[in-house]
Amino acid sequence: MKGTVVFLFSLCCCLSGTQGLVDNQDHKTCCLSDTCSLVKELLSIGEKLGTMGEKMGTMGDNLRLMETRLQTSEKEVEELKKITGGQPKVAFSASLLESGSGNTGPFTTNTPLQYKNVFTNTGSSYNSATGIFTATVKGMYYFRFTMMNNLNSTPNSVVCLTKNGQRLVSVWDTAGTDANDSGSNAVVIPLEVGDNVYVELQANRLLYDDSMNYNTFSGFLLFTM
Numbered sequence: 001m002k003g004t005v006v007f008l009f010s011l012c013c014c015l016s017g018t019q020g021l022v023d024n025q026d027h028k029t030c031c032l033s034d035t036c037s038l039v040k041e042l043l044s045i046g047e048k049l050g051t052m053g054e055k056m057g058t059m060g061d062n063l064r065l066m067e068t069r070l071q072t073s074e075k076e077v078e079e080l081k082k083i084t085g086g087q088p089k090v091a092f093s094a095s096l097l098e099s100g101s102g103n104t105g106p107f108t109t110n111t112p113l114q115y116k117n118v119f120t121n122t123g124s125s126y127n128s129a130t131g132i133f134t135a136t137v138k139g140m141y142y143f144r145f146t147m148m149n150n151l152n153s154t155p156n157s158v159v160c161l162t163k164n165g166q167r168l169v170s171v172w173d174t175a176g177t178d179a180n181d182s183g184s185n186a187v188v189i190p191l192e193v194g195d196n197v198y199v200e201l202q203a204n205r206l207l208y209d210d211s212m213n214y215n216t217f218s219g220f221l222l223f224t225m
């Protein structure tokens, strides 16, 4: 743009000079003045266009930056939706006996306890027929259990919370002068889909329960991962 204006300026000056040879001095001065004003105006317009171009370039950079920030915000909103409204719901709680009272065990081998009296089982991940919780959602979970020591003097009560066959936490108690004791334990653990968790009564041990529901097994999903 500036090059064009300079060219016009030079051309006009040249024409003005040529015309000055045939016209009188006043006409030449007037013509030269108008041409220079026009050229100055064109130069001014050119400068303004250049400044506007720079501003538009800056605005383009800002738009690209805002677009990137918007995309980041959209991802964060999706993550928040998962945590609040969109998260899968997994929670269960059960006690040992559906009815009656008495001992469970002793057995000759370590045996998963089948908590038959289901209070809640949202997500259907707990199986009361086996006593085993199987994760259908990858995430962080909380599990707890409570056991009731037997009324008899022997054998004692020993139960363990177990993940995929690996012992995690346990409760142990003897019956004697302090019978009818309860004990609890809990864990917060990550689970992959297919991982299982259950409470295992150790071999040659037993529990006691009745309609008071002393023995319970509960768990729920804290958050997905």
Ligand SMILES: [Ca+2]
Pocket (backbone or CB within 6 Å): 149, 173, 174, 175, 176, 178, 179, 180, 181
């Ligand atoms: Ca005891």
